[in-house]
Amino acid sequence: MGGLFISAFFLYGGAIFLDFSSTGDAPAVPENADSLGQLCAGATLLLLNSVAVVTIGALAFQVLRREHRRTANTYLATRIVEAVLLALAPLGTLSLVLFDWGSADTANVDDSELSGLARTFVENSESAYSVAMTALGIGSIFFCWTLLKSGLLPRFLATYGIAGYAIFALGSVLELSGYGVGLAMSIPGGLFEVAAGSFLLVKGFRGVMPDSAPSTQNTGRPPHLPRPARTSLLQASGTQARNEHHEDLQRPRAPDRS
Template sequence: MKNTRTIARTVGGLMLAAFLLYGIGSSVALAATNGVLMISGVIMMLLNSVAVIVIGILLVPILRPHAPAVAVVYLTARLFEGVFLAAGALFLLRGSAHMNFLAYSVAMAGLSIGSLVFCVALYRSRLVPRFLSVWGFVGYASFATGCILELSGVAGVGIISTVPGGLFELFFAVWLITRGFRSSVGFAAEARI
């Protein structure tokens, strides 16, 4: 139980850190007027990639008892996201903001699709309250749709589609830090009452 609590807090902290690392890092790298700022921003973006991959790794033992296949799918989605975001960061070093945007859109589409099954597993397992699982599913579905439309040439929808999923990830991260995952022991007690 204590290990689960530690994992929840770590995942929540990493989700918040990833948000800041990518958001600030990409803003700095895209606005950089010198090499030092560019490299600083890219390093933050690469640290984000490490954070999102670690999130996937840490959630495997949490998901595996409830949904073994989903644990693998979610880890794969996080690996996919991390690799494409890192590639996008490296494209910025080569001066290609367009390729960075393309890599970001592909990464977010992959993460969103993988996160749909993650939210279904959260809903079924009741590791978190069901309203969170539903919110996450709606947010990731919106994000996936926006990214796919953006990749298809419909400009501007990607940013709008991030709002529900982005707010979910922030709230979910805070939830994990403060409340963690529900234990299966607690469910057995609730079911008897």
């Protein structure tokens, strides 16, 4: 899971670099691209980022589902929303590239409904990104709070995650409202993902045991084994007396010769 945190960070960063190198500040559509190869490579990296994001949510769900089911469901839903919203723009870009290649056989492809929908995805990619990051920031606050309470992450790292994602979510909301502070306020959340990813890559979640190894916490023995019966000294003495009395009744008596 730690490797996925880090890979998602670099996949998205690499995609943005390729898109900017190809189209600059213009929308990522074929007519704005200096290189269709770079444009398609950037879109592919964004799709891979969405795959990594969903996988992070699924793995976190497996870790939290037994003891923190609500947080597990919330975080998984958050990651799914993020992945879908971030995948819309690259899907639109790749669709437009395919339409452009097939334009020789289709006269009015630019006016088609699919082409118009694809352009809508690309042109609204910044808004979709801000909505996705708002959802991610809010869901990750609960995720980090659970990691703090359960001790799955070190206290300082989980606490930093709560603060970082709160700033991240606020910045995304402000970005949607027209204030250009989203990028700057995303830095704390991004640094947390790199730091937490590095920690998990090396050590993993603290206190997580395989499913095949039952917990021995508090009892000293696996939970499926029954506790040994405890018989008091008085009960043992009573049982022994009843057994001796039963044997006396069954022992044959000597005949009376008087």
